[in-house]
Amino acid sequence: MGRFAGRHIGALSLGVLALAGCGGGDGKVVAQPAAGGKPAKPVSAQEARRTAAATAAKVKANELGQIPVLMYHRIVAKPAGGDDRTPAQFRTELERLAKEGYVPITAREYTTGRIAIPAGRHPVVLTFDDSSPSQLTLDGSGQPMPDTAVGILMDVARKNPGFRPVGTFYVIKDMFGTFGQEAQAQVLGWLKDNGFDIGNHTRDHLNLRGRSKEQVTDQIVAGHKLITALIKDAPATLALPYGNQPNTKQWAMRGDGGGVHYAYTGVFLAGYTPAASPFSKDFDPLGIPRIRAMDKVGDCARFCSTAWLDWLKAHPEDRFTSDGDVRTVAFPKFKNPYVAKHFTKYTLPY
Known part of the structure; x- marks a missing residue:
């Protein structure tokens, strides 16, 4: 959804949480407290990525598409x-x-x-x-x-x-x-x-x-x-x-x-x-x-x-x-060959 173009990709590393490989050393994503104040169960990076892909698929995200x-x-x-x-x-x-x-x-x-x-x-x-x-x-x-x-x-x-x-x-x-x-x-x-x-x-x-x-x-x-x-x-x-x-x-x-x-x-x-x-x-x-x-x-x-x-x-x-997520470039899997190479680390094919 919102990312920096290739000329500014260095700035991206300061603010982007790449779902494919972020989190702690154990591969976990830190969970936010639940409504009752207790921490929710930690979610693995793989689970977070699957959830994000499901969300992208639900809205038929295509961030390689044309813009008027x-x-x-x-x-x-x-x-x-x-x-x-x-x-x-x-x-x-x-x-x-x-x-x-x-x-x-x-x-x-x-x-x-x-x-x-x-x-x-x-x-x-x-x-x-x-x-x-x-x-x-x-x-x-x-x-x-x-x-x-x-x-x-x-x-x-x-x-x-x-x-x-x-x-x-x-x-x-x-x-x-x-x-x-x-x-x-x-x-x-x-x-x-x-x-x-x-x-x-x-x-x-x-x-x-x-x-x-x-x-x-x-x-x-x-x-x-x-x-x-x-x-x-x-x-x-x-x-x-x-x-x-x-x-x-x-x-x-x-x-x-x-x-x-x-x-x-x-x-x-x-x-x-x-x-x-x-x-x-x-x-x-x-x-x-x-x-x-x-x-x-x-x-x-x-x-x-x-x-x-x-x-x-x-x-x-x-x-x-x-896809509603500034951390990823989401699109149907078959469009993967069209991604500019400097964005491959942020891709979310589904």
């Missing part, structure tokens, strides 16, 4: 382009996600494997590009306007307990329509303080394809500084403008310039398919696909959010389903 990363732009009453959604359309999609057992996580949580959601539930990553005021505008009391994306998301979460009101905002210099460092720091600070994730979308939203390494690095560094100058929290991920990768993909992931070193845990594209589990061999942090939010019309009849959510619902065996 949805891409939103403006949320406006009168859409001017194919990437815009109306407030009603946005609310309808969120309500569908809640009804179908999805729990939002951030891009940072996804790319680092911190997928802390209940057993039987499915992660979804909500991403918002270009820092439009329709995504977040604060009123005079410092609260989100109700018809903005954040206002709608928080309202849906209030009405659907367990549906986390979190997402990742990929910001550019048009910082939610605010002007001045104080106003920009206020809006980014509000997002950070309320559990949202802020990612780099470069400063000027220039197409990085075909540009030199220096030009690519300059734009990414400028976007990075745009964020860190306002809040004390460096972005963990980058969304590529127009989804276009630079000539060398690694330039988007790591680089140095202007006194800044960036090393991201994931680089996101502009659309197309659900994304691979971070615990799967198919996971490629250099090019993570996102799904364009749109109804089943035109090309979107097959390749946008409504179509892909329909497909995942019809193919639950291919969707990421949590």
Whole structure:
């Protein structure tokens, strides 16, 4: 359910109790006191593992399954382009996600494997590009306007307990329509303080394809500084403008310039398919696909959010389903060949 990706696997050893081989020297797991105050009978590691596997099997856990990363732009009453959604359309999609057992996580949580959601539930990553005021505008009391994306998301979460009101905002210099460092720091600070994730979308939203390494690095560094100058929290991920990768993909992931070193845990594209589990061999942090939010019309009849959510619902065996345990990567035994090798010690096949 919630683990760290391979680049951070060393940190995992501090907090993970691997059911296959933890406990005391006698192979026992220390029991918690029973309701009456007396210690319960010690449980062997093997018994604990069998119990965990039975729980995973009961909810049909598949933590190697696919995860929808949805891409939103403006949320406006009168859409001017194919990437815009109306407030009603946005609310309808969120309500569908809640009804179908999805729990939002951030891009940072996804790319680092911190997928802390209940057993039987499915992660979804909500991403918002270009820092439009329709995504977040604060009123005079410092609260989100109700018809903005954040206002709608928080309202849906209030009405659907367990549906986390979190997402990742990929910001550019048009910082939610605010002007001045104080106003920009206020809006980014509000997002950070309320559990949202802020990612780099470069400063000027220039197409990085075909540009030199220096030009690519300059734009990414400028976007990075745009964020860190306002809040004390460096972005963990980058969304590529127009989804276009630079000539060398690694330039988007790591680089140095202007006194800044960036090393991201994931680089996101502009659309197309659900994304691979971070615990799967198919996971490629250099090019993570996102799904364009749109109804089943035109090309979107097959390749946008409504179509892909329909497909995942019809193919639950291919969707990421949590086992509810942060210590394990659970999946049906026959999927074992698909596990990324740095997660093999945490696997719980059943």
